[in-house]
Amino acid sequence: MEEVKLIQIKENILSDNDQAAGQLREKLRAEKTFVINLMASPGAGKTSLLLQTIRRLKDELRIGVIEADIDSVVDAEKIRNSGVAAVQLRTGGFCHLDAAMVQAGLEGIGSKDFDLIFIENVGNLVCPAEFDTGAIKNAMILSVPEGDDKPLKYPLMFTVSDILLVNKTDMIHMTDFDMAVLRKHVLGLHPDMEILEVSAKTGDNIDLWADWVRRAVKNFS
Numbered sequence: 483m484e485e486v487k488l489i490q491i492k493e494n495i496l497s498d499n500d501q502a503a504g505q506l507r508e509k510l511r512a513e514k515t516f517v518i519n520l521m522a523s524p525g526a527g528k529t530s531l532l533l534q535t536i537r538r539l540k541d542e543l544r545i546g547v548i549e550a551d552i553d554s555v556v557d558a559e560k561i562r563n564s565g566v567a568a569v570q571l572r573t574g575g576f577c578h579l580d581a582a583m584v585q586a587g588l589e590g591i592g593s594k595d596f597d598l599i600f601i602e603n604v605g606n607l608v609c610p611a612e613f614d615t616g617a618i619k620n621a622m623i624l625s626v627p628e629g630d631d632k633p634l635k636y637p638l639m640f641t642v643s644d645i646l647l648v649n650k651t652d653m654i655h656m657t658d659f660d661m662a663v664l665r666k667h668v669l670g671l672h673p674d675m676e677i678l679e680v681s682a683k684t685g686d687n688i689d690l691w692a693d694w695v696r697r698a699v700k701n702f703s
Contacts, residue, residue, distance in 0.1 A: 496612065496613070499580045499581050499582075499613055499614060500614050502580075502581035502582055502585070502616070503580075503581035503614035503615060503616040504614075504616075505581075505616075506581050506584065506585055506588075506615075506616030507616050507617075507618065509593075510588075510593065510616070510618060511618075511702075513593055513594045514597070514702070515593045515594060515596055515597065515598075515599060516597065516598050516599070516618050516619075516698060516699045516702045517584075517588075517593075517598075517599045517600075517601060517615075517616070517617040517618050517619075518598070518599075518600050518601065518617060518618070518619050518620075518621055518695070518698075519579075519601045519603055519610075519615045519617035519619070519620045519621070520532070520600055520601060520602050520603060520621050520622070520623070521603045521606075521607075521610045521611065521620065521621070521622045521623075521639065521643070522603075522605060522607075522622055522623035522624070522625070522649075523605055523606065523607050523624075523625070523628060524605030524606070525605070525625070526605070526623045526624065526625040526628065526649060526650075527623055527625055527649040527650060527682045527683075528557075528602050528605070528623055529557045529560055529561070529602065530649075530682035530683070531623060531647065531649060531680070531682040531688070531691075532547060532561065532600055532602060533560065533561070533564050533682075534682050534685060534688045535600075535688065535691065535692055535695065536561070536564050536565070536566055537564070538688065538689065538692040539598070539692055539695065539696065540564075540565060540566055542696075543597040543598045543696075543699060544595065544596045544597045544598070545566045545567075545596060545597070545598050545599070545600070546566060546567045546568065546569075546591045546592075546593075546595075546596040546598075546599045546600075547561045547566060547567070547568040547569075547599065547600045547601075547602060548568070548569055548571060548584065548587035548588070548591060548599060548600070548601045548602065549561065549568055549569070549570045549571065549602050550570075550571040550573060550579050550583070550587075550601065550602060550603055550604050551570070551571075551572065551573070551604065551605075555570045557570075557602060558570035567591055567596075568591075569587055569590040569591045571583055571586070571587050573604060576604070576609075577604055577606050577608070577609040577610075578603065578604055578606065578609035578610045578612065578613050579601065579603050579604060579610065579613065579615050580613045580614075580615065581613075581614060581615055581616045583615075584601060584615045584616050584617070585616070587601070597699060598695070598699050601615060601617060603615070607632065607635075607636040607639045608636065608638075608639075610639075611636070611638040611639040611641075611642050611643075612638065618698075618702060619644045619645070619698060620642055620643045620644050621643060621644060621645045621646075621647065622639055622640070622643040622645075622646055622647070623646075623647045623648075623649050624646060624647070624648055624649070624664075625648075625649045625650040626648065626649070626650040626651060626653050626654050626657055626659045627650060627653060627657060627659075629657075629659065630659050630660050630661070630663045630664040630667070631667070633664070633667035633668050633670075633671055634667055637671050640667075640668055640671045640672055640675070641671050641672055643672070643675065644675075644676070645675070645676045645677075645678065645694060646668060646675055646676070646677045646678070647678050647680050647691060648661070648664065648677065648678065648679045648680065649680055649681065649682055650681060650682075650683070651679045651680060651681045651686060651687075652681040652683055652684050652686065661679065664677075665677060676694070678690050678691055678694070
């Protein structure tokens with residue numbers, strides 16, 4: 483009897499996606515449009531952080547946002563109410579964005595008309611880390627209530643990100659979250675990771691994050 487043929491679907495999908503992501507990045511470089519892929523768990527504070535960031539940068543940069551959710555347009559409406567352009571991607575059950583989805587979002591918003599575009603990826607610490615979106619930089623948020631052990635459970639997310647924002651630090655006194663332990667875990671995976679302790683609720687250290695974004699955009703263009 484003939485052996486069962488094994489087809490490595492995931493490997494093929496990732497390979498095709500990586501190629502598409504590389505092409506998309508070249509397009510963004512030609513347009514001088516800086517794109518940041520923001521990843522986090524549901525409830526970690528992605529939209530709240532974006533709103534704080536927009537307040538600090540919208541008068542000096544042309545900002546757009548691509549929102550991604552399995553369903554709903556709630557977050558896109560919040561972003562639009564802040565005075566910047568936003569489009570909503572409904573993934574229809576997919577737990578991540580890939581380069582083709584982001585390409586559709588960039589075409590929908592008109593990428594060449596912006597200096598900076600944020601992608602708010604689907605809330606999840608697994609799938610988004612596996613798929614290159616074509617963004618120039620990856621940023622991730624870890625909120626204090628999630629615990630300091632997440633780098634041990636989701637190492638890839640902490641490996642592929644360029645900067646880690648530890649959000650909800652205003653709640654740290656109510657938890658057993660240990661910032662030193664978190665830093666040790668993160669830097670063990672990614673020694674060059676920049677780590678910022680912030681609070682989207684109080685605004686603490688959001689200026690440091692805005693400065694990081696500002697520098698990144700300036701150096702890119």
